[in-house]
Amino acid sequence: MSNNEPAIQCSFCKRRIVPKSQYDLPIYDPRSDFAICAHCIKDIYHAIEAHEADQQDQQKVEAAASIDQEMANIKPHLVKDYLDQYIINQDRAKKILSVAIYNHYKRMKYGFDHKDDELDEIEKSNVIIMGPSGCGKTALLSHLAKRLDIPFAVTDASSLTEAGFVGSDVEVAVRNLYYAANKDVSRCEHGIIYLDEFDKIARKSGENNTITADPGHEGVQQALLKMLEGNEVEFTARGQRKHPEAPTIKVNTKNILFIVGGAFVGIEKIIAKRLKKTDSNIGFGAKIEGQSEKPEYNQLIHQVTPEDLMKFGIIPEIIGRLPVICTLETLDEDALLRILTEPRNAPVKQYKKLMEMDKVDLEFDEAALRAVAKKAIERKTGARSLKGIIEDTMLDIMFDIPRSDAPRRVTITEDCINNHTAPAVEEI
Numbered sequence: 001m002s003n004n005e006p007a008i009q010c011s012f013c014k015r016r017i018v019p020k021s022q023y024d025l026p027i028y029d030p031r032s033d034f035a036i037c038a039h040c041i042k043d044i045y046h047a048i049e050a051h052e053a054d055q056q057d058q059q060k061v062e063a064a065a066s067i068d069q070e071m072a073n074i075k076p077h078l079v080k081d082y083l084d085q086y087i088i089n090q091d092r093a094k095k096i097l098s099v100a101i102y103n104h105y106k107r108m109k110y111g112f113d114h115k116d117d118e119l120d121e122i123e124k125s126n127v128i129i130m131g132p133s134g135c136g137k138t139a140l141l142s143h144l145a146k147r148l149d150i151p152f153a154v155t156d157a158s159s160l161t162e163a164g165f166v167g168s169d170v171e172v173a174v175r176n177l178y179y180a181a182n183k184d185v186s187r188c189e190h191g192i193i194y195l196d197e198f199d200k201i202a203r204k205s206g207e208n209n210t211i212t213a214d215p216g217h218e219g220v221q222q223a224l225l226k227m228l229e230g231n232e233v234e235f236t237a238r239g240q241r242k243h244p245e246a247p248t249i250k251v252n253t254k255n256i257l258f259i260v261g262g263a264f265v266g267i268e269k270i271i272a273k274r275l276k277k278t279d280s281n282i283g284f285g286a287k288i289e290g291q292s293e294k295p296e297y298n299q300l301i302h303q304v305t306p307e308d309l310m311k312f313g314i315i316p317e318i319i320g321r322l323p324v325i326c327t328l329e330t331l332d333e334d335a336l337l338r339i340l341t342e343p344r345n346a347p348v349k350q351y352k353k354l355m356e357m358d359k360v361d362l363e364f365d366e367a368a369l370r371a372v373a374k375k376a377i378e379r380k381t382g383a384r385s386l387k388g389i390i391e392d393t394m395l396d397i398m399f400d401i402p403r404s405d406a407p408r409r410v411t412i413t414e415d416c417i418n419n420h421t422a423p424a425v426e427e428i
């Protein structure tokens, strides 16, 4: 120790330091002589940094391991098996969605555990779903949501408006996902957003519409595009009014899988028109008609191209972000018949259960079910009207049956469905 310069001892390493500047002894309290030298602070800093890096690696390893586990549960054939329990037909759509979900998990896993010298990232493949009204689009997605462990939120796109218009801003879709993820931002950032009724935000000036100017819907599409491209989306908590000082939540949409769906009413006409043009140019006249006995819609819809969607009124930039096209078919009478009885939550099963609670065995004649299916076909709303048609017939029964406690059997016949005649009730 030199005598003429005041040395201060580091409380940790006991080095004696003659400070030339505050950086030599960044922490020093003259009253207690407590001091920490620059060496010690650097050492501590590096130790903390190394620890944090380790922790992050560990978290990634854990995340990847938990994804491994989850992936074993959501292999495409397993997801399809699950959907088969609820949704009749639409096999191709089920396959496409099962694979899209599986790939979403793979991509997530890759993001956690790929090596530095490998492919940077696997790009996501957002999905667009289309098919006629009541064919199972919304039902398919809501069952899918129940099956998955990652957050999944359904938002009705028709309620979205451009910022500044009456209605909800597009951020609502991300906010719904955030709540589906129990307010966990990092889970939210790997979730799935389903935008239902997506066709309702088509430009009104699309070929399918008559109005020529439509800034509102185009604005919504532009706002959605930002989200699809992967951006930081900022929104206020639920119930919070949007004002400049309101605290906001930020979510990056880069790794969120988007599935958009809608009926796209009239798209088949656009497809047919295009096919006719190219067909007559090349000279394959009657390629669309007479190929099989399938309804024309079902033949056309699978041939939809991005150009058709553009004509429908979706901006090309959005279409470019939806590489997977998933088409659903119209349901024929046989399919509707199966929907009445086969799914786990089939309408007939539900009414039987209700009647069972009154000790009543409810039976439907095969002809009665077929009559329901026929009526539903007439209404042109797919499977949507099935339940209403049965409800119509069941109302009087459900009203009168509880008058007595006796066990009975009620048989619904074709006549009950078509002419509203009262069904036979027997004591058993």
Ligand SMILES: Nc1ncnc2c1ncn2[C@@H]1O[C@H](COP(=O)(O)OP(=O)(O)OP(=O)(O)O)[C@@H](O)[C@H]1O
Binding pocket: 086, 087, 088, 089, 090, 131, 132, 133, 134, 135, 136, 137, 138, 139, 140, 262, 263, 331, 339, 343, 382, 383, 384
């Ligand atoms: N393929 C199907 N299998 C079983 N049930 C179905 C099927 N399609 C529709 N349904 C039933 O019919 C009802 C309406 O279907 P859904 O809401 O999925 O129609 P959608 O395709 O979304 O029509 P929209 O375009 O009008 O919204 C639901 O209750 C659903 O359970």
Ligand SMILES: [Mg+2]
Binding pocket: 137, 138, 139, 196, 197
């Ligand atoms: Mg729907």
Ligand SMILES: [Zn+2]
Binding pocket: 010, 011, 012, 013, 014, 015, 036, 037, 038, 039, 040, 041
């Ligand atoms: Zn020290």
